[in-house]
Every structure is written in C-alpha cells, then in structure tokens.
Amino acid sequence: MAEAQESPSLVFLCLNTIADQLLLGDYDDDYVQDIYQLPSELFDSLLPLLTPLALHNLHQSMPLNKCDDCGPLNDKSGTHRKRKRWMNFETAWKMLYETRWPDCDSQSHPTNWLEKRNEAKDEITDEWMQMYWERHLQSCLDAAAEIALLPSFYGSIGVIEIPAALLNYMGYRGCMSKSTCDYSKFSYHCKYFGSYARFLRLPSALCVPEICDLLRISKLESLEIQWIKSKENVDGLCGLLKQNRETLKSIELIHCKFSTSFINDICDSLWIKRLNTHGIQHFAIKTSSFDGSNYYSLPAGLATFLSSGRSLSSLSLCDDHLHQHFVKMVLNILLDTPSSIEALDLSENNITGWLSRFQWSTKGKQLSSGIGKSLQSLRVLNLRNTNLLTEDADCLKFALLNMPKLETLDLSDNPIEDEGIKSMISYFTEMSERPFALIDLKLGNCQLTCEGVSQLLGSLSTWKKPLSSLSVRENDLGSKMGALLGKYLCRGVQSLDIDDIGLGPSGFRGAQEEITGDLKLVYINISKNRGEVETAKFLSKLISCAPGLVAIDAQYTFMPEESFSIICSTLKAMKGKLEHLDLTGNLSCERFADTSVLAELQISGKCNIKINSSHAQAAPYDDDP
Known part of the structure; x- marks a missing residue:
C-alpha cells in the first residue's frame, strides 16, 4: 500500500493564497503593507513561491516606508535585517532567471579562459529583476519580429500576439484574460517592462516609427541593430536614437546596407546639441556594406561623428568590405582629433x-x-x-x-x-x-x-614582463618547434595557442623535456598536432607542473587508447583546478573511456571532459592536404 502524501501545512496554503492574489492584482495598499509586516521567516518563505509577475507586482506595490528595507545597502547605512531582505529579493529573481534561462552563463563564442580566471571574485551586485525583465522583453521582441517579417504581415507591431509559452513563463493564467491588461499583446510588454531595458537587439522588422512610442519609457544604454536596408528602417531607428541619445553609450549596426544619406541620418541622430557632441563610447559597423561611392569619400555625418566624439573609446569597422582609401580617411580623422580611442577593430577588410x-x-x-x-x-x-x-x-x-x-x-x-x-x-x-x-x-x-x-x-624571452597570451596557431612550424615552445612555457606565459602547427610525436617529446619547475599556464590549445601517445605524456607533465591550469583543448591529436589512462591518472593524483579538457576526435580514447572515471573527475576535480561528438564519429579529422 502506497504511503499517503503529506498534506500541505496551513502556512503553505496561506502563502500560496497570497501568491495568487499578488499575481492577479487582487489587493489594495493595506494588503501589501500587511505582507511587508510579515515576520522575516514567513516573508522569506513567500518569495520563492511567487511567479515573476507576482514578484514584480510585490516590488511595484512596495510601500514607500519599506523601500529602504529592500534596496542594496552599504556597510554603514542599515541593519543586517534590511540587508538580508534585499539579498533574499535578489536571490528570488536570480532563481527565476536561471530557471528560465539555464544557459545564462554559456557563450556562443569560445571561452577566454585567461579572462575568466582573472575575473574578480567580488560580491554579486547585479540587479536580477532588471536582468530578468530585460531578457524577457528581448524574447518578446524576437517573437514579434518573427511575425513582422512574414510577407503576409501588415499593420501595427504593437498588436502582435506574444506566444503562450512566454506568457506562461511570467506566471500568466487563463483566468487573467478578463483583466484590463491585455497580456497577450506586444505593446503590453513594452509598456510595463520597457523601463528595465538597458540593452536591446532590434532586427529591421521592428525598426519602424511605431517602435519609438512602444519603447518611450526605456532608457537604453546599448543597441544592436540588424539588417537595416530601407528608408523606413532608418527613420524608425533614428527616432529611437534621438529618444535615447542622452543615455545611449553603445551602438552596433550589423548586416546593414548604407547609402550616404542613411549613415548621415544615423550619425546626426546621436548628436546632443547642448553638448555639441555625442555620448557614444562604443560604435561598431559589422558585416555591412557602403555604397560604392563611399569607398573614396567619407560620409559627412560619419566624419563629424568621429571627429566630435570626445567620449568615443571603441571603434569597430569589421568585415565591411572597406578599402585602404576609406580606412585612411577614418584613421586621418582619429589622428587629428582629441578622442581617446582605446580599441580599434579593422578586421576582415582588404586594406x-x-x-x-x-x-x-x-x-x-x-x-x-x-x-x-x-x-x-x-x-x-x-x-x-x-x-x-x-x-x-x-x-x-x-x-x-x-x-x-x-x-x-x-x-x-x-x-x-x-x-x-x-x-x-x-x-x-x-x-x-x-x-x-x-x-x-x-x-x-x-x-x-x-x-x-x-x-x-x-626576442619575447628577453622581456622583463612576459606576454600573458600568445597564439601562433595554424602556421607550419614542424616538430623542431617543440623544444623551443617547452622553454617558452617556462617563461611565464599564461595562455598558449599552438593549434595545428605540425608538432607530431617528436615535437611533443621535445617540449616535455624542456618543461621544468612550476608553470603559470592557465590555458593551452594543442589540437590537430598528431602527437599520438606523446600528446598524453606531454599533457601529464603539463598538468603536474601547472597548478593553475584551467582549460586544455586537445582535439584530433590521434591519441591511442592508453593515452586516456595516462591523463586520468595524473588528474586524479594532482586534484588541480582543471575545468575543461576537450579530447574530441580522439576516437581511441573515446572507446577506452570509463564513464565512472569521467564522473569521478567531473565531481571531485570539477573537470568537464569532452571526448565524443556526433561530428567526430561521422567525420574523423583529416589534416592531410
């Protein structure tokens, strides 16, 4: 006979009733005042039960005399109780964020392990509520754009219906359809959550004049704009830029096609007349194109934008089909102006x-x-x-x-x-x-x-302060390079990328023989070097000598079966800080890998070992010409 399920406690039922009322908006100011008067243990038990919309309503209805209790405090300005209550709010929003977007820490681009290692371990000060609704609004923007891009779509973007899945994430229920708020409309989400938006990504389908009204309460700091090609797109974008030019610090234009008038209008929209300049710090035009006539003459608006940007610290003109004449004009302006450019990206252009x-x-x-x-x-x-x-x-x-x-x-x-x-x-x-x-x-x-x-x-070895990161990947250096690289590893480099340089077994052997003492290495990429078992021996030596080693990429190095046991034995013995080991494409290691060993290493050593992949099984790497 199955055990009877334990009945929920009266406290739990009461807290759920409060959560429902907060979600439906069925309360008055006195009711909210009573909630904030709850003992800490009850108030703290209520927060995890609230859906995003209910938690938002609780925040929005906060009595003025309680605002100080629920805001971040420094060490000199409040009690421990106030600090704890604010942290519990942050914890609740953080939990909702990570539950909805469990990939929040993942990146679509390769991880920079050196930067990750050097990140400060300060207390988290992110405002998770702002992050939650900003990302929710971005999801709504993406959903609305899919509809607006359809050839059959015609009319107002504000009345586009948001998918039920996004509404459910908020905590929306069918009974709320009778509410005066039309939760299903795109305009509702812009109206109620637009104030949380700091960074937004807008495709051309939403760059229409109406977007200015929908996002009128936003104070945007960063904008990414995609696929601008028409006068209507430019007009919508310019209106949004003018609306936010006091707060906007970063703008990226991607996959766009610019005429001289388009780029002039965009740059003019960023101008702050009372300051006689603009406030943009990061400006990027990526994977875009200019009219052919612009190759030999710089648009006047862009020239003025670059020459007057006292705040401009980062400029990217990446993959824009630029020629040397255009680049020369841009660089001439930068050299003749007082701007303090810290980052300049001209990559992917023929100059x-x-x-x-x-x-x-x-x-x-x-x-x-x-x-x-x-x-x-x-x-x-x-x-x-x-x-x-x-x-x-x-x-x-x-x-x-x-x-x-x-x-x-x-x-x-x-x-x-x-x-x-x-x-x-x-x-x-x-x-x-x-x-x-x-x-x-x-x-x-x-x-x-x-x-x-x-x-x-x-030459690098003579420096008093060594390089932190060096990449000589995909150069045909050969096996003789191994010993030289082994010596250089001992000079203090923290990140080394030697992917596909033709080391071979003798190159790895030579490198291993030169490694002595403790290394400062944090990340190394030795992929596609056909080192066979010498690869494993080299890695074993490396792991033993580099206590701060965090990540290794060793894909397609032709390691035989015994290599895996060599590496795992060293990992077990060292119990280091290795977080990432990619052995993809070494099929012999894959066949020999013991799942229990992998699990043990991932738990005790926090090592994420990647061995197999469907791609590796279907198409083994072949670096023969």
Whole structure:
C-alpha cells in the first residue's frame, strides 16, 4: 500500500493564497503593507513561491516606508535585517532567471579562459529583476519580429500576439484574460517592462516609427541593430536614437546596407546639441556594406561623428568590405582629433598598403605632423585578416612605437611571412628596454615557419614582463618547434595557442623535456598536432607542473587508447583546478573511456571532459592536404 502524501501545512496554503492574489492584482495598499509586516521567516518563505509577475507586482506595490528595507545597502547605512531582505529579493529573481534561462552563463563564442580566471571574485551586485525583465522583453521582441517579417504581415507591431509559452513563463493564467491588461499583446510588454531595458537587439522588422512610442519609457544604454536596408528602417531607428541619445553609450549596426544619406541620418541622430557632441563610447559597423561611392569619400555625418566624439573609446569597422582609401580617411580623422580611442577593430577588410600611405619618421620613431600623441591611448588593435603583407608589417612597427599602452595586437590571417615578423622583432627588442603594456599577441595563420617564430620567441624571452597570451596557431612550424615552445612555457606565459602547427610525436617529446619547475599556464590549445601517445605524456607533465591550469583543448591529436589512462591518472593524483579538457576526435580514447572515471573527475576535480561528438564519429579529422 502506497504511503499517503503529506498534506500541505496551513502556512503553505496561506502563502500560496497570497501568491495568487499578488499575481492577479487582487489587493489594495493595506494588503501589501500587511505582507511587508510579515515576520522575516514567513516573508522569506513567500518569495520563492511567487511567479515573476507576482514578484514584480510585490516590488511595484512596495510601500514607500519599506523601500529602504529592500534596496542594496552599504556597510554603514542599515541593519543586517534590511540587508538580508534585499539579498533574499535578489536571490528570488536570480532563481527565476536561471530557471528560465539555464544557459545564462554559456557563450556562443569560445571561452577566454585567461579572462575568466582573472575575473574578480567580488560580491554579486547585479540587479536580477532588471536582468530578468530585460531578457524577457528581448524574447518578446524576437517573437514579434518573427511575425513582422512574414510577407503576409501588415499593420501595427504593437498588436502582435506574444506566444503562450512566454506568457506562461511570467506566471500568466487563463483566468487573467478578463483583466484590463491585455497580456497577450506586444505593446503590453513594452509598456510595463520597457523601463528595465538597458540593452536591446532590434532586427529591421521592428525598426519602424511605431517602435519609438512602444519603447518611450526605456532608457537604453546599448543597441544592436540588424539588417537595416530601407528608408523606413532608418527613420524608425533614428527616432529611437534621438529618444535615447542622452543615455545611449553603445551602438552596433550589423548586416546593414548604407547609402550616404542613411549613415548621415544615423550619425546626426546621436548628436546632443547642448553638448555639441555625442555620448557614444562604443560604435561598431559589422558585416555591412557602403555604397560604392563611399569607398573614396567619407560620409559627412560619419566624419563629424568621429571627429566630435570626445567620449568615443571603441571603434569597430569589421568585415565591411572597406578599402585602404576609406580606412585612411577614418584613421586621418582619429589622428587629428582629441578622442581617446582605446580599441580599434579593422578586421576582415582588404586594406593592403594602408600603412604605407602615412609618413613615418624613423628618426625618433615618431609619426610626422606630431600625430603620434593621438595613438597613445590605444590598448586593443585588431587587424586580423586585412591582407597585410610583409611591407605592411615593416611600416606597422613604427606605428606601434607610438602606442605605449597597447595590450592586445591581433595580426592573425595575414600573409606577413617570416620577413614580416623579423622586421617587427626590432620593435619587440626596443620595447623590452622600457615599460611595456603588450600582453596578448596573435599571429595565427601568418605563413610563418620555425625560423621566424624561433627568432620571435627569442626576442619575447628577453622581456622583463612576459606576454600573458600568445597564439601562433595554424602556421607550419614542424616538430623542431617543440623544444623551443617547452622553454617558452617556462617563461611565464599564461595562455598558449599552438593549434595545428605540425608538432607530431617528436615535437611533443621535445617540449616535455624542456618543461621544468612550476608553470603559470592557465590555458593551452594543442589540437590537430598528431602527437599520438606523446600528446598524453606531454599533457601529464603539463598538468603536474601547472597548478593553475584551467582549460586544455586537445582535439584530433590521434591519441591511442592508453593515452586516456595516462591523463586520468595524473588528474586524479594532482586534484588541480582543471575545468575543461576537450579530447574530441580522439576516437581511441573515446572507446577506452570509463564513464565512472569521467564522473569521478567531473565531481571531485570539477573537470568537464569532452571526448565524443556526433561530428567526430561521422567525420574523423583529416589534416592531410
């Protein structure tokens, strides 16, 4: 006979009744006042029972004399009870957020393990209620856009019906359909939750004049706009920009097609007349195109925007089919204005020869016309896949001497070859003799050989402060590179990407023999190097010598069955901090892997070991030409 289920307590039933009334809005001010007078243990038990809409109603109806009890407090301004009550509200919203979006910490792009390791461990101060409703509103925007994009759609976007699934997440019930609020309409969600929006992503279908009215209570700080191509789209966007130009700090325009008038109107909409400038800090145009006529003349609105942006610190013109003439005009403006650009991204554009168009003075290593000072604030320079050649690298070294704060330089996917990197070694050598900020250097797929990289490592090894991160991936360096890389690992590098450089078994063996002492390594990528069992031995040595190692990518390294036991034995013995180990594509390891061992490592060592994948089983990696 089955055990009888325990009946709910009277307290539980009462709390559920309160939760229902809060959801339905069936209460007055005195009722809410009574709720806030509940003892802490009852009030704290109520919060987890509330749906998002009910919890929101409780917040919105908070008596004025209770606001201080439920807001964040510093150590000098309130009691422990007040602080605890605020934290319980935050905990309730955090739980609702993570329940609805369990992937909230996942990223669509590769994790930067070095940045993740260096994140501060400060107390969480995120406002989870704001985050919840902002993301809910984004879900509603996405759903409305799907309808608005249909060829059959015609009319107001405000009356678009929100899917039942999104309403259910809020706690909506069928009996609420008789309410004066029309929860099913897109306009309702904009009206009641628009004030929580700080960052929004808008496709062109919603960039119509009506959106300004729907989001009139928003104080947007960041906007991502997609697929702008028509005058109607631009008019809707410009209205929204004017409405938020006092608060807007970041704007990204992606997959857009711009005429001169379009880009001029957009830039003019950001202008704050009383300040005679704009407040944008981050401006990006990505994977977009300009009219052919714009390749040789900069739109006046964009020129004014760049020259007047005293707050502008980040500029990205990535994958915009730009030519060297356009880039030259942009850079001329940046060099002649007082803006303090810290990040410049020109990646994925064909700008061969653009550096040679500037007059560099080798005497004193300063730019002519005194414009070198304008580059001194630059911290990030991304020139990935811009078709830079050897001659460009030779010119670049003089420009870099005028960037004393540069921390990140990405030259990946440019055919600069050994001669190009050798011409820059003089820059690295000179900078080693003075305070130097560069910590992240990317030279992947630059057609380098072992000779060029060995000279580079020799120069880098003389630095008083070593690089934190180095990538030489996808260069044909060969097995002789192994010993040199092993020595360089001992110099203090924290992140090393040597994916697909042709190390082979002897290269891994050479690297292993050179590793001595404790390493500062946090992340390494050794994928596609065909190291066979020597890969496992190298990893075993690495795990033993790098107590701070957090992540390893070792995909398609042709490791045999015994490799898995070698690696696991070391992981068990070291009990380190490894969080991520990707062995995808090593099919022998997959067949040999013991699920109980995997489970043990994932629990005790917090190690997420990835071995198999449907792709790996269907199509084994083959790096033969």
